[in-house]
Amino acid sequence: MRLLVIIIILLFSCSTISYTQPTSDKLIRKGVSLHDKGRYQDAISYYQQALKANPSSMSATYEMALSYLHLKDYDNALKYSTKVINANFKPLLVDAYCVKSTALADMNKLDQSVKLLNEALERCGDEYLLHYNLGLSYFKAKNLKLSIFHLQKAIEIDTTHPSAFLLYAYVLSDSDRWIQSFLSFHFFLLLEPNTDRSKDAFGEMYDIITQKIPANSPRLTPEDGIDRQKIYDQLRTMQPKVEDQRFQYAYFEQASRTIFFTLSQMQNDTRKGMLWDFYVPIYTEILESGYFETYCRYVSVSYFPVSLEWWNNNTAKVDGFISWFEDGQGSTVDNEDDFGDDSDL
Template sequence: MKKIIGILFLCTAAISAQEANNFTKLIEVGIVNHDKGKYKEAIEFYEKALKIQPNSELAFYEISLSYFGLKDYKNTIKYCNKILKKGKKHLLPAYINKGSALDLMGKTKRSIKVFKEAIEKLENNYLLHFNLAINYLKMNETDNAEIHFKKAVLDNPLHGSSHFYLAKINHHNRNKVPALLASYYFLLIEPETIRASDIYNILKENLNSSVEEGENEKNITINLNADSSSEFGAIELMISVMEASKKIEKNKDKSESELFVENTERLFKILGDFPASGNKKSIWWNFYVPMFSKIGNSKHIETYCKFITQIDTKSKIWLENNEDKMKSFINWLDKELK
């Protein structure tokens, strides 16, 4: 009797192993089809896999992705909900897929609720905050959008898109220093893309916009948009003075590139040395300023400036001719970001 039971157990184990193997193969073939854009074919394989393991989170997740690819958002949500009811491993992507599907169906308010629920259940995650922020932008709730872009940055400092939107929002709102800080950081992450060109223009505009040259080149007007008593009013004045200093005799023969390095270094050092205030708890002072203060007081400031402006051909050539400096900067930066 014991031998019979043992044989039956081995047979059952063998069948289970074979089923698991078949399940894995079906999922793998489904993924290959999905990656080729053959979403319907992928779904057929996932459905076969579900016949073997009817409650597989993995299969639910993959099939939701393929329905998303087909723009069948109702079925996307259907399979995401299956994960959200009992799932464990795929909760984050299920929330993101469901929220994105609702948004694309024109149900942005419901999408916002989904991302809020996800943040409450799963705690902080930059993708949840980023997607929520994008939805707030669509609803023209810029202040709420900025709050969650900031939270995304704090969760993942290397998430370029969050810095990108912080730069855009603050530039639009004429918040010069925050726009500069977000721009400087974005270009450190993403210096060569189409978006880099856009942010580089924002950077230059905020560095240069407060100074006007009169009919006599010796006459320079400094325009201040900010309240001098505001968080960054004094620093905006210093930026304007730095820009105006380009016109003085000792700087007249310097290139724009040289002056950019000098003024960036001065700005970073000024920010680092700026006296404490009640606003020092903000992301600008607690996250951005410490990083740029370190760069400004390091030997790598020129390399940093060339790296973030490599969309400019001259900076690109400089980097190619100074590989050792670039390697040294990357090693230093890697240690600072840990």
């Protein structure tokens, strides 16, 4: 009889555990869905219910921290992210460090944010998000040199995340490295061509190639072996005389071609670094692919309505470019005109 009672208790316990876990997971999924819609307080109520069902759920704890961060409730964001960190919950450890460091940075506790992220690197190893967040914290602290270092590390680890390229572009611009900033904005727009921040990024990039730089400015001195004065003079001679988007687009395309071609001609085995090992080979390949105009239309769709119109009217070229890019480049077409009629500028 005693054995039967024990079996019944064990069966009841197992059924309770199996019931609690799916219930908790379902509540978390509902909360995440609400979070993604910007309903952060509603999301938190579901995470609280999930924690009642399963008090040890680190997933619910982390999601609480993230939603509180979006609500700018930094004390609670710190509280719940610290719980995940202290629990050493590996699946969400890096993310928890990022939430906690962001909360600290937003509270203007930049030294603590940097210290925490360096601790995270020692504990978790080289992770894209940790280096990115370090780059962001150093940028806010106006330490541009270390910001550049960590953003480059983030990009080396993962070249598919647009945010690193976007922040890298801004940091380079603030460091007066405007040509490399221009290239980084380009790559961000290649990864993320048509969002709200894409339009802002394109505007910043366009300002770079239309800026008026005073004579003898440090911004015209050589940059990593690039004769910036020569490129600047070339850009000045081709700038549009009227503020019409069709002429502005044409100038953007011509300026991009000029910068890409100039850098490709300078490429050799002695030049090292992200500029020469990453950006220049990619843009040289795009320049020689036969899809250069299509590419320029692609990265400018958020800014120029004429580019979006062109994109919609030239589906064959678009499909060809996308296939070429997704296949890892390496193949070219003889002439873009083979893919149908161009619309006018």
